[in-house]
Amino acid sequence: MRENEVKKLLREASIKEGDFIEIHMGEKTYRGVLLPSHAFSQSDIIIKLESGYNMGIVIDESVSIKLIKKKSRAEREKQPIPHDSKKPTVSLIGTGGTIASYIDYATGAVHPAGTSEEIALSVPEIFDICNLNTKVIFQKFGEDIAPPDWAKIAEETAKELNSGADGVIIPHGTDTMSYTSAALSFMLKNLSGAVVLTGSQRSSDRPSSDAFQNLLASARVAISDLGEVVVVMHGTPSSGQCYIYRGTKVRKMHSSRRDAFRSINEHPLGFVNSKVHLFPGHRKKAEGTVIADTMLNANVSLIYFHPGLSKEDFTRMAEGKDGVVVAGTGLGHVSSDIIPEIKEIVEEGTIVVMTTQCIWGRVNMNVYATGRKLMEAGVISGEDMLPEVALAKLMWVLAHFEGDEIKKMMRKNIAGEISDRTLYETYPAVDDQQNF
Amino acid sequence: MRENEVKKLLREASIKEGDFIEIHMGEKTYRGVLLPSHAFSQSDIIIKLESGYNMGIVIDESVSIKLIKKKSRAEREKQPIPHDSKKPTVSLIGTGGTIASYIDYATGAVHPAGTSEEIALSVPEIFDICNLNTKVIFQKFGEDIAPPDWAKIAEETAKELNSGADGVIIPHGTDTMSYTSAALSFMLKNLSGAVVLTGSQRSSDRPSSDAFQNLLASARVAISDLGEVVVVMHGTPSSGQCYIYRGTKVRKMHSSRRDAFRSINEHPLGFVNSKVHLFPGHRKKAEGTVIADTMLNANVSLIYFHPGLSKEDFTRMAEGKDGVVVAGTGLGHVSSDIIPEIKEIVEEGTIVVMTTQCIWGRVNMNVYATGRKLMEAGVISGEDMLPEVALAKLMWVLAHFEGDEIKKMMRKNIAGEISDRTLYETYPAVDDQQNF
Numbered sequence: 001m002r003e004n005e006v007k008k009l010l011r012e013a014s015i016k017e018g019d020f021i022e023i024h025m026g027e028k029t030y031r032g033v034l035l036p037s038h039a040f041s042q043s044d045i046i047i048k049l050e051s052g053y054n055m056g057i058v059i060d061e062s063v064s065i066k067l068i069k070k071k072s073r074a075e076r077e078k079q080p081i082p083h084d085s086k087k088p089t090v091s092l093i094g095t096g097g098t099i100a101s102y103i104d105y106a107t108g109a110v111h112p113a114g115t116s117e118e119i120a121l122s123v124p125e126i127f128d129i130c131n132l133n134t135k136v137i138f139q140k141f142g143e144d145i146a147p148p149d150w151a152k153i154a155e156e157t158a159k160e161l162n163s164g165a166d167g168v169i170i171p172h173g174t175d176t177m178s179y180t181s182a183a184l185s186f187m188l189k190n191l192s193g194a195v196v197l198t199g200s201q202r203s204s205d206r207p208s209s210d211a212f213q214n215l216l217a218s219a220r221v222a223i224s225d226l227g228e229v230v231v232v233m234h235g236t237p238s239s240g241q242c243y244i245y246r247g248t249k250v251r252k253m254h255s256s257r258r259d260a261f262r263s264i265n266e267h268p269l270g271f272v273n274s275k276v277h278l279f280p281g282h283r284k285k286a287e288g289t290v291i292a293d294t295m296l297n298a299n300v301s302l303i304y305f306h307p308g309l310s311k312e313d314f315t316r317m318a319e320g321k322d323g324v325v326v327a328g329t330g331l332g333h334v335s336s337d338i339i340p341e342i343k344e345i346v347e348e349g350t351i352v353v354m355t356t357q358c359i360w361g362r363v364n365m366n367v368y369a370t371g372r373k374l375m376e377a378g379v380i381s382g383e384d385m386l387p388e389v390a391l392a393k394l395m396w397v398l399a400h401f402e403g404d405e406i407k408k409m410m411r412k413n414i415a416g417e418i419s420d421r422t423l424y425e426t427y428p429a430v431d432d433q434q435n436f
Numbered sequence: 437m438r439e440n441e442v443k444k445l446l447r448e449a450s451i452k453e454g455d456f457i458e459i460h461m462g463e464k465t466y467r468g469v470l471l472p473s474h475a476f477s478q479s480d481i482i483i484k485l486e487s488g489y490n491m492g493i494v495i496d497e498s499v500s501i502k503l504i505k506k507k508s509r510a511e512r513e514k515q516p517i518p519h520d521s522k523k524p525t526v527s528l529i530g531t532g533g534t535i536a537s538y539i540d541y542a543t544g545a546v547h548p549a550g551t552s553e554e555i556a557l558s559v560p561e562i563f564d565i566c567n568l569n570t571k572v573i574f575q576k577f578g579e580d581i582a583p584p585d586w587a588k589i590a591e592e593t594a595k596e597l598n599s600g601a602d603g604v605i606i607p608h609g610t611d612t613m614s615y616t617s618a619a620l621s622f623m624l625k626n627l628s629g630a631v632v633l634t635g636s637q638r639s640s641d642r643p644s645s646d647a648f649q650n651l652l653a654s655a656r657v658a659i660s661d662l663g664e665v666v667v668v669m670h671g672t673p674s675s676g677q678c679y680i681y682r683g684t685k686v687r688k689m690h691s692s693r694r695d696a697f698r699s700i701n702e703h704p705l706g707f708v709n710s711k712v713h714l715f716p717g718h719r720k721k722a723e724g725t726v727i728a729d730t731m732l733n734a735n736v737s738l739i740y741f742h743p744g745l746s747k748e749d750f751t752r753m754a755e756g757k758d759g760v761v762v763a764g765t766g767l768g769h770v771s772s773d774i775i776p777e778i779k780e781i782v783e784e785g786t787i788v789v790m791t792t793q794c795i796w797g798r799v800n801m802n803v804y805a806t807g808r809k810l811m812e813a814g815v816i817s818g819e820d821m822l823p824e825v826a827l828a829k830l831m832w833v834l835a836h837f838e839g840d841e842i843k844k845m846m847r848k849n850i851a852g853e854i855s856d857r858t859l860y861e862t863y864p865a866v867d868d869q870q871n872f
Contacts, residue, residue: 306615307586327740
């Protein structure tokens with residue numbers, strides 16, 4: 001239906017934004033609050049369902065709309081972006097991603113679009129939690145976020161916190177969110193507030209989008225005591241409970257589920273329902289000035305070892321690089337014929353760090369002969385660091401240290417990326433009573 | 437203690453192999469059956485605990501050994517490798533790995549060692565299940581198993597099944613077991629028996645080795661109705677229950693846990709305790725001759741996309757390859773600047789298949805603009821195939837088909853590697869009631 005037809009229909013039913021309405025579509029009935037329409041939305045109207053999820057609806061002749069309850073004048077006269085000086089202030093730094101995307105129903109594809117204000121307007125409940133300063137620094141899909149973008153996000157984050165923001169929310173594409181969260185963890189020092197990356201697995205005008213609950217949970221975390229870079233996303237597919245993941249211990253483990261993110265080798269830092277629940281072991285806010293130490297040397301390869309990877313392949317991928325992160329098999333292995341190649345590049349000055357493609361668990365090059373040969377060749381153990389985290393860390397460390405200091409820093413825990421002890425029980429269990 | 441001293445000690449206590457003994461070490465007491473010593477073991481003696489696990493013990497002055505119960509003459513006079521013509525016969529094809537390894541206590545490292553007979557002798561219970569033909573075709577660590585080895589294993593497997601074996605067990609290093617299981621799934625046709633890959637995460641003379649229970653469970657599966665290539669490994673860290681994983685839907689997801697293997701995007705095919713329990717959906721044994729169709733084109737790269745991977749890096753890794761499997765982000769993405777490079781290599785004839793580095797979930801290049809551009813560039817969707825499985829499949833398909841047939845076969849399910857529908861619930865859940 002064309003925009004002016006939709007407007008006419010709503011006018012005839014005396015329905016304004018904020019009113020509680022009922023929509024009949026065939027045999028289905030939906031009840032919810034009419035939201036402001038998005039410039040980039042191709043749905044005709046968007047309602048917020050009682051579940052908290054938003055739903056975009058395309059209106060045709062079969063759809064009827066009924067007013068259930070008017071929004072009161074007092075409610076309506078509220079400013080669209082309220083400000084309450086008694087509340088903490090959170091800066092929202094937009095970078096793009098599905099959380100800022102609207103489906104193009106013409107092609108069925110999703111394009112990055114919208115502003116942080118549009119996001120904020122879809123989630124009026126956020127103003128019950130905090131004031132919001134919004135700023136869009138770029139509009140990129142997760143897969144297009146590159147190392148220079150990490151530096152830009154870190155600088156803007158420090159600027160906001162040093163200008164008085166109590167915390168920062170960074171809506172971000174989920175595809176590379178954990179790469180960015182790792183990089184920010186190394187770049188940002190002395191955090192005076194929580195830095196919360198969040199996103200959504202379903203765009204915000206689609207039924208059952210997770211954008212709104214993730215944003216609300218992120219706002220709660222942003223004003224908490226936390227002084228870390230974290231990812232806040234759905235913890236289970238259905239419930240509104242979100243988990244708080246340490247920026248260096250999180251990974252997207254499913255291509256489409258709302259609870260795609262998982263804490264790896266460590267418990268989450270906490271969870272969020274109507275309140276923030278923090279577990280012991282998180283870092284609290286610091287006093288003083290936040291430092292964004294953003295220098296990077298992005299001349300680093302991530303090589304995923306596999307049967308059939310020849311020594312020539314390896315050398316071609318490692319050649320000319322200042323650092324190489326290997327995602328080896330098991331406890332941190334590659335085939336024997338590659339070890340002399342590694343020895344050679346290490347002797348030429350390349351830093352080689354071993355991680356495991358198993359994702360969960362720890363590298364231990366002391367157990368098998370292959371591991372011991374790799375250590376003799378000068379390979380540094382990545383301990384229980386994720387390959388992606390080791391990549392971001394190596395880029396940062398290479399730009400800040402020289403010689404043996406680089407190796408020392410790669411082995412040292414800087415931002416929670418290396419745990420002393422890998423928590424065995426953080427590996428997701430399979431229910432052995434389950435008979436499928 | 438030196439070997440002859442240990443022998444003297446046992447002789448003085450009238451203890452022979454097979455006797456039930458009690459060992460006191462400081463405040464701890466262990467009871468179990470004395471096993472034959474392994475040539476490669478550096479433990480002084482090995483006992484089988486009542487839990488079913490074997491334990492290697494180094495004997496010094498503080499250790500005392502007591503005989504509890506003699507093995508009866510009848511038991512002792514049994515052949516070391518019994519044969520019962522009423523029982524099915526299983527061929528055990530040794531390839532190496534931890535399951536055939538013994539710790540070198542002098543250096544603390546593990547070397548591949550032992551023969552399949554040694555393995556069999558440590559697990560006499562296996563002869564209650566089946567007769568065993570053992571054969572060692574090579575002794576390699578998992579990380580050294582290369583595509584030509586897959587062909588050798590497939591040929592030996594077909595030979596054994598075609599010579600009358602009811603099933604085959606392939607002890608294998610766990611590091612690359614799922615690469616081999618995938619390759620065998622494509623190579624072996626018309627299976628007249630189950631082909632069971634198994635291994636262990638702890639070497640067989642270490643306390644709590646999983647080798648024995650995995651071998652026993654594998655023997656039960658090998659004589660079952662199953663006509664598929666499967667991996668049989670511990671399903672939970674503690675219990676002796678093993679899961680049966682489809683060869684194309686399994687991955688090592690933890691570097692050290694005994695339940696390191698996980699079924700991805702699909703339920704396991706069944707589980708094993710004292711019996712084999714198969715779920716619906718498995719393939720049964722076929723009649724007739726097993727075919728090993730082992731031709732491969734191993735000129736394939738697996739490229740793991742990450743922020744900072746430049747188009748030059750990509751081209752360098754893809755150059756001269758007949759096939760490229762990309763482990764993209766999320767639903768199957770790479771950064772926009774790499775897409776023209778992909779288009780170019782596709783036009784030059786390289787087959788490019790997209791998978792997701794999330795591990796769980798399915799590639800869907802219809803959702804976002806990036807995915808649509810990748811499809812326009814000629815990238816084939818790997819659907820819910822694991823990157824490693826797509827790699828083995830592409831090597832096999834490239835050697836068997838030409839032109840558009842290659843693309844068609846990569847999209848088609850050949851050996852259970854592509855599911856019509858990804859089972860959402862096979863993603864391991866996080867208990868949201870858990871407060872850590």
